[in-house]
Amino acid sequence: MTWTDLKSALAAEGYVASDDLAVALHLGLSLQRPLLLEGSAGVGKTQLAHSLAIARGAKLIRLQCYEGLDSAQAIYEWNYQKQLLSIRAAAENGETGNAVEKRIFSREFLLERPLLAAITQDTAPVLLIDEIDRADEAFEAYLLEVLSEFQITVPELGTITATTKPVVILTSNGTRDLSDALRRRCLYSYMEYPDRMTELAILGARYPTVETRLGQQIVGFVQKLREEDLEKTPGIAEMLDFAAALMGLGIADLTRDPAVLQHTLSTLLKTQNDRAQITPEVAARIAGRAA
Template identity: 75%
Template sequence: MTWMTLQTAMADQGYIASGDLAMALHLSLSLGRPLLLEGAAGVGKTEVARVLAAVQDTQLIRLQCYEGLDAAQAIYEWNYQRQLLAIRAASEDGETGKAVEARIFSDEFLLERPLLKAIRQDKAPVLLIDEVDRADEEFEAYLLEILSEFQVTIPEMGTITATTRPMVILTANGTRDLSDALRRRCLYAHVPYPDLETELSILVTRYPDITDRLCAQIVGFVQALRKQELEKKPGIAEMLDFAAALMGLGVADLTDDPVVLQATLTTLLKTHVDRDAIPTEIAQRLAGKAA
């Protein structure tokens, strides 16, 4: 699959990828290297992994990162409750020592978390490590062994090497700087907000029945809104929700009803500060320019 056929296949799944992003994905697949996607929240980074899994007809395994995430939650942990029951049963049967230890530290009692699960699949999955910059810096050390060797060391079982190498997508929103060591192990692509033409294509792909006029107004309005001083700029998902709301209400023109326009901003602006920053007058002015 070339980068152009990959781009087309992603479009067939409803994702309009830029040439740069399609090339980065193609190189990631062909070189077997993880791909780090950086960009603002809402630009479609997470969706890349979902669409790639659909294009490759494989499983998507997701690790959602957060502050305090550790190896037990990301890689593996032991089923302690079952182990205790097994130890009790073994004791009643007269079993002791290494035989019991070997049994309770086996696959039967191992709980796979996303990172371990991803390297033990018969068919290479897409592994999404989402918002990696939300995890603590210490957690990156856990990732390095997997991203460099695609293996996990479990003290009680030894080293588990990947059955197949997963296709790895990492996303980051700029919450903190990532380490150089992690960046060196990845290819890189920046995912910006889509330009006007791309966002029009995204909207038409999702809602093919939308009129040309309303489509142009929605995209123009949302792009103008992103240029305002907002805490959280609306992303692609918010733009699509806005379009769905307007179409569901039977709105044919964005400038027809200021009350409806202001009310539907609930799909775009997600904090009270941002809602207060865009009163009816400003919303109408932006809609008028978009028209």
């Protein structure tokens, strides 16, 4: 499989990847390296993992990072309630201490969390570690260990080695600087907002029924809107919502009715200041230029 095959496989799932991204992803797959994706919110970082999982027919395991994420949520946890009950039951049955200990610290009592689940699958899954920049440094350091060895040590059980190596995709919005060690371990790709042609292709892939003229207007409008000085720049998902809203309302031309256009802007502008800034006149002007 070459990177162009991968690109068309993703396109078949409705994901239009740039050459840059397709090569990086292909290398990640063939060299078995994690891929670190950075870029603004809404450029399709998370969606890539979803589409890749579908294209490969693999399971997607997702770990959403947040501040204070710890091993009990990311790796594994013992099922304490079940252990307690089991100990009680064993006492009544007259089971010996050794046997009880062996039983309650077995895989049956282990709750798998995303990282452990990802390395114990029969077929290689896609492991998405989303917004890694939100987790703290301690977790990042641990992640490095897992990503290089693909094994996890549970003190009571011993070391669990990966049966298959998952395809790892990490995403970051850049809320803090990631450590150099993590960056070195990963392949890197920076995702920009798509250009006009790419965005048209994305729209076409998601909504094949949208008319060419309206499609060009939608994409042109959103691209111009991104150049405005907004608090939240609309991403691809917003563009698709906008298209869906327009199609749902049965609008064929953006420039015809400024009032309706203003109502549908709620799909693109997500803060009050942005709404106030893009007045009907501004919106009409942008729509006029985009047409």
